[in-house]
Each structure stands twice: as structure tokens, then as C-alpha cells.
Amino acid sequence: MTKRxxxxxxxxTLELMAVCGSRQIKNGDVVFIGTGLPLIAAxxxxxxxxxxxxxxxxxxxIDSNAKDIALSIADSRLGYRASAAIGLIETLGLMxxxxxxxxxxxxxxxxxxxxxxxxxxxxxxxxxTVRLPGSGGGNDIxxxxxxxxxxMMHEKRKMVKKLDYLTSPGFLDGPGAREKAGLMGNxxxxxxxxxxxMDFDPDTKRIRLATVHPGVSVQQVLENTGFxxxxxxxxxxxxxxxxxxLTLLRAIDPGGIYIPRAK
Amino acid sequence: MxxxxxxxxxxxxxxxxxxxxxxxxxxWGGFGFQRPPMAFAHELxxxxxxxxxxxxxxxxxxxxxxxxxxxxxxxxLAFYAIEGIxxxxxxxxxxxxxxxxxxxxxNLAMALRFLGGALGVPFMPLKSMLGTDLLAKKRFRSKxxxxxxxxxxxxxxxxxxxxxxxxxxxxxxxxxxxxxxxxDGIKGEDVEGARAGKKVIVLAEEIVDTEFIRSQPDQTxxxxxxxxxxxxxxxxxYPMMVYNYYDYDMEHVRMYYDQCKTEEGWQxxxxxxxxxxxxxxxxxxxxxxxxxxxxxxxxxxxx
Numbered sequence: 325m326t327k328r329x330x331x332x333x334x335x336x337t338l339e340l341m342a343v344c345g346s347r348q349i350k351n352g353d354v355v356f357i358g359t360g361l362p363l364i365a366a367x368x369x370x371x372x373x374x375x376x377x378x379x380x381x382x383x384x385x386i387d388s389n390a391k392d393i394a395l396s397i398a399d400s401r402l403g404y405r406a407s408a409a410i411g412l413i414e415t416l417g418l419m420x421x422x423x424x425x426x427x428x429x430x431x432x433x434x435x436x437x438x439x440x441x442x443x444x445x446x447x448x449x450x451x452x453t454v455r456l457p458g459s460g461g462g463n464d465i466x467x468x469x470x471x472x473x474x475x476m477m478h479e480k481r482k483m484v485k486k487l488d489y490l491t492s493p494g495f496l497d498g499p500g501a502r503e504k505a506g507l508m509g510n511x512x513x514x515x516x517x518x519x520x521x522m523d524f525d526p527d528t529k530r531i532r533l534a535t536v537h538p539g540v541s542v543q544q545v546l547e548n549t550g551f552x553x554x555x556x557x558x559x560x561x562x563x564x565x566x567x568x569x570l571t572l573l574r575a576i577d578p579g580g581i582y583i584p585r586a587k
Numbered sequence: 588m589x590x591x592x593x594x595x596x597x598x599x600x601x602x603x604x605x606x607x608x609x610x611x612x613x614x615w616g617g618f619g620f621q622r623p624p625m626a627f628a629h630e631l632x633x634x635x636x637x638x639x640x641x642x643x644x645x646x647x648x649x650x651x652x653x654x655x656x657x658x659x660x661x662x663x664l665a666f667y668a669i670e671g672i673x674x675x676x677x678x679x680x681x682x683x684x685x686x687x688x689x690x691x692x693x694n695l696a697m698a699l700r701f702l703g704g705a706l707g708v709p710f711m712p713l714k715s716m717l718g719t720d721l722l723a724k725k726r727f728r729s730k731x732x733x734x735x736x737x738x739x740x741x742x743x744x745x746x747x748x749x750x751x752x753x754x755x756x757x758x759x760x761x762x763x764x765x766x767x768x769x770x771d772g773i774k775g776e777d778v779e780g781a782r783a784g785k786k787v788i789v790l791a792e793e794i795v796d797t798e799f800i801r802s803q804p805d806q807t808x809x810x811x812x813x814x815x816x817x818x819x820x821x822x823x824x825y826p827m828m829v830y831n832y833y834d835y836d837m838e839h840v841r842m843y844y845d846q847c848k849t850e851e852g853w854q855x856x857x858x859x860x861x862x863x864x865x866x867x868x869x870x871x872x873x874x875x876x877x878x879x880x881x882x883x884x885x886x887x888x889x890x
């Protein structure tokens with residue numbers, strides 16, 4: 325099947341990020357997500373290439389088929405046509421720690437070159453300048469999902485050499501560290517930002533530029549990155565959304581709650 | 588004289604809050620926007636309670652109110668924010684002032700700590716928190732979590748201490764006067780949290796006839812054996828939501844968020860909606876019946 329791509333002026337960066345996220349979900353995957361862009365990405369995946377993906381929310385909604393956009397992971401909207409509504413011990417304990425979750429989606433306030441994540445404090449632990457939401461189920465998902473995908477904005481102060489607080493484990497300090505710590509999951513597979521996609525070098529476990537979004541240069545990515553990013557010789561442009569994906573995306577979030585319409 | 592066959596555990600919201608001494612440890616029910624004991628939080632503020640320690644997985648505007656009013660000074664939790672809007676404003680300020688302290692765990696760790704308390708064992712093992720600052724850094728507990736090698740397999744596991752709080756506070760859709768609780772939609776960590784408390788106070792949207800509960804016993808998630816007191820409290824989670832009962836009032840939540848960015852704004856909100864009213868009913872009257880009716884769940888949707 326030939327796939328027609330939309331032109332760069334036909335979509336926004338947030339729409340592209342949602343499409344990138346959705347492509348990380350395989351048909352039949354058990355997917356653990358929060359609200360925001362991951363929610364849109366998972367809903368899109370179910371409407372396109374992964375109709376048998378099961379979306380699980382840590383508050384207890386399982387295999388959700390929500391019709392309206394949820395603001396909270398405990399939002400009653402997620403209960404509409406879900407297969408079950410249980411609780412945290414079920415989702416984070418039996419399902420996730422029990423080894424049934426294929427991929428988790430998380431956000432981050434800071435990420436380092438091994439994919440470790442901070443969602444707790446900015447500033448020192450003793451005298452923080454900002455208190456962020458904390459782990460929530462993030463640490464659990466990142467620890468125990470078979471793989472996880474990070475979706476975040478690309479800024480120098482977020483892509484840092486050293487985290488202010490290590491809330492959730494990427495590859496910790498390199499090869500073998502997750503295994504040594506006793507972690508079950510395999511770690512981060514992809515980081516999607518508003519500038520690019522980054523994966524991880526299989527030997528060093530360090531973060532590596534994978535693709536740049538249309539109109540973005542490698543130089544621009546480097547200027548907005550605070551850690552040493554591995555840049556391979558040939559960096560491709562991110563695969564563009566199809567017109568079909570864009571139409572579906574806009575129908576999923578017609579009010580523009582997570583993806584504002586105007587470009 | 589023959590004893591009544593059904594025990595009556597009903598008390599008022601004011602009476603329930605009076606039972607909580609300053610310095611108490613509370614399991615705080617609800618998860619995110621779903622079923623927070625908002626009316627209980629308001630009454631704790633009205634009765635000027637102090638130095639409470641709150642145990643919860645993820646809570647939002649409800650615990651921000653407890654922080655703003657200086658009711659709670661310590662929290663052991665995994666998450667707080669006002670989802671879809673931003674960081675909780677009062678807690679930010681109180682942390683900077685040094686008025687509150689937070690011990691951070693993950694959601695699974697907190698849920699297991701409640702399950703451990705409910706099971707009567709001193710700790711629970713899990714596979715989260717490994718390799719992170721959740722393990723390495725602690726705020727006020729002398730021991731927060733320990734890594735051990737499993738005596739059977741040698742694999743590394745984290746042990747977290749069980750929690751047996753003085754009170755568990757849960758807001759539910761339905762309860763009978765004996766204390767049999769039915770919860771629609773997700774249960775979050777309330778099933779375990781309710782069983783962990785030494786005393787359990789259940790607030791409910793409606794108190795139903797015990798015969799109704801007994802006609803569908805499979806729907807009961809907290810049997811009366813665990814429950815000490817029952818409080819009838821319609822719209823008790825407003826402006827957050829109760830599955831099958833009502834939706835959230837985002838306009839009110841946004842107003843709260845915007846106003847609480849400053850201390851003066853928070854004080855004004857507190858005076859207008861919490862300390863300036865006598866009770867929960869007066870608060871609801873202030874919001875207005877018409878506004879509430881618009882939030883009623885519309886079938887087939889649970890919101």
C-alpha cells in the first residue's frame with residue numbers, strides 16, 4: 325500500500341509528535357499511558373494500525389475506548405466502554421509488575437543522556453525552587469514496562485547532563501546498570517520531542533539522534549540539548565503524517581484540548 | 588428488648604471531623620479527579636485542625652486546600668498536581684516556606700503500603716524505585732525503603748513500610764447505614780486504604796437501604812466490618828467528579844487555580860468558599876443548584 329504524506333505546512337508540531345507516538349504502538353500491545361499527548365497518540369493508534377491495542381490507565385480503567393478527551397487519568401470519561409474499572413493494585417501491581425505491559429508512555433521535566441527522568445524537583449532536594457508532581461505511576465511504568473517512550477518538549481534546561489532528582493530509571497549509568505539494580509523492564513526505546521526523535525545506542529546505552537522533524541536542522545537540535553548527543557552520519561527526516569492520520573487526530577480532539585488547532 | 592438487627596453508624600460531617608485530633612495520621616481516599624473527600628477537607632479547615640499527616644497515592648485540589656490552610660504538615664505520597672491545568676499552587680508556596688514536608692514514593696509503593704497495613708504485615712516488596720532517588724533520598728522518615736536480596740531467589744527487591752493510619756477517609760457513591768460500601772468506576776487505592784485505617788470514615792453521595800446493598804452484594808467493595816462511621820454527603824467531591832453521579836466543574840477548578848497563585852488570592856478563596864460558610868450545604872448553596880444540576884451524569888455516560 326502506498327502512503328501519501330501530508331505536506332509540512334498541513335500539520336502542526338504537536339500533531340507530528342502525536343503521530344510519532346502512535347507509531348510506537350504495535351497491534352495487540354498492552355499500553356500504559358497518562359493524559360496529554362500520549363492519550364491522543366494511543367487513541368490514534370487504535371483507530372489506525374493497532375485496533376487491538378489495549379489502553380490501560382493506572383487509576384484502574386482497562387482497555388478504555390473513551391469517546392471524549394480525559395483531563396485526568398481517573399477521569400470518568402475513560403470508563404466509557406472500558407472492559408474493566410478496577411484499581412491501582414490491579415493496574416500497576418498485577419498487570420504491570422506482573423509483566424503484562426508492552427509499552428509505557430511518560431513525560432519528563434528533565435531527561436539525561438541515559439534516559440533517566442526527573443518529574444519531582446527543580447533545584448536542590450533541600451531547597452527546591454519548584455516542586456513538580458512527583459512519580460505518580462511514572463517510576464512504576466518506567467521500571468517494569470517492557471519498553472517505554474518519552475514525549476516531551478526539547479529545551480536545553482530539560483535535556484541535561486545531570487538531573488536535579490532521579491525519579492525514574494532510564495539506563496541509569498550505562499550498560500548493565502538496570503539489570504544490576506534489579507529492574508525488570510528493558511528501559512527507554514524512544515524520546516519524541518518537538519524537534520526530533522532520539523533512540524539509544526545499543527552498546528553504550530547513550531541517547532542518539534534518530535530523525536529530525538521537517539524544517540529542523542541537526543545544529544538546531546544540538547543547540548537545544550544540554551547533554552552530549554550521539555549524531556550518526558546520516559540523519560533522516562521524521563516520517564510525515566498521512567492525511568488520514570491528521571483527519572483522525574482532529575476528530576479525536578475536536579476541541580483542541582491537547583492539540584490546539586491553529587497553526 | 589431486642590437489639591436492632593441493623594447497626595446505625597451514621598453521624599454528621601461535623602461530628603466526623605471532630606473525631607480527628609490534631610496530629611492524626613490519615614489515609615486520604617480518591618484518586619486524581621475521582622471521588623476526593625473534598626467536603627471532609629473543607630470541614631477540617633473550618634474546624635482549624637493542625638499537623639495532620641496525609642497518606643495517599645495521587646491527590647489534587649483537595650490536598651492543596653489542606654496545605655493552603657495549614658491543616659496538614661506532612662505528606663507521604665506519589666503524585667499531586669491539578670491535571671490538565673498545572674502544578675498545585677498552595678503546596679508550592681508552603682514548601683518554599685518550609686511549612687510542609689513530602690516523603691516521595693511511587694504509586695504502586697503507596698498502594699502496597701496500604702495493602703500491607705490492611706494485611707497486618709510490617710512491609711511489602713516491590714520492583715519499582717530501584718536505582719533512583721526515590722530510594723536514595725528521604726525527607727523525614729528514619730527509614731523510607733530498603734533494598735534486599737530475596738532470601739529464596741537472590742533477586743533484588745525494595746521493601747516499603749506498611750501504613751496503619753489513625754483514620755481512613757473515603758468518599759463513595761453508596762453506603763448503607765451499617766457501612767457496606769459500593770463504589771462505581773475505578774477504585775484507585777481506596778479498597779486497600781480503607782482496610783488499612785484503625786478507624787474508617789466513609790462519606791457517601793447517598794445512604795441507601797441495606798436491602799438494596801444486600802440485593803447486589805457483589806457490588807460491595809468495602810464490607811461494614813471495616814467501617815466505623817458513615818456520613819451522608821451529597822456532592823461531597825465537588826468540584827471534582829464521582830463516577831455515575833456527576834462531572835467535574837472545570838470552571839471552578841480553573842478559578843481556584845488562577846486565584847491561588849497568590850497567597851492573597853488563596854485567602855480570599857478560602858474565606859469565600861470554606862471558612863465563610865457554615866457547612867457543606869451552605870457551600871453547595873453558594874455554588875447554586877442550577878450549576879450543580881448541569882454536572883449530573885448523563886446516561887449512557889458515567890459523567
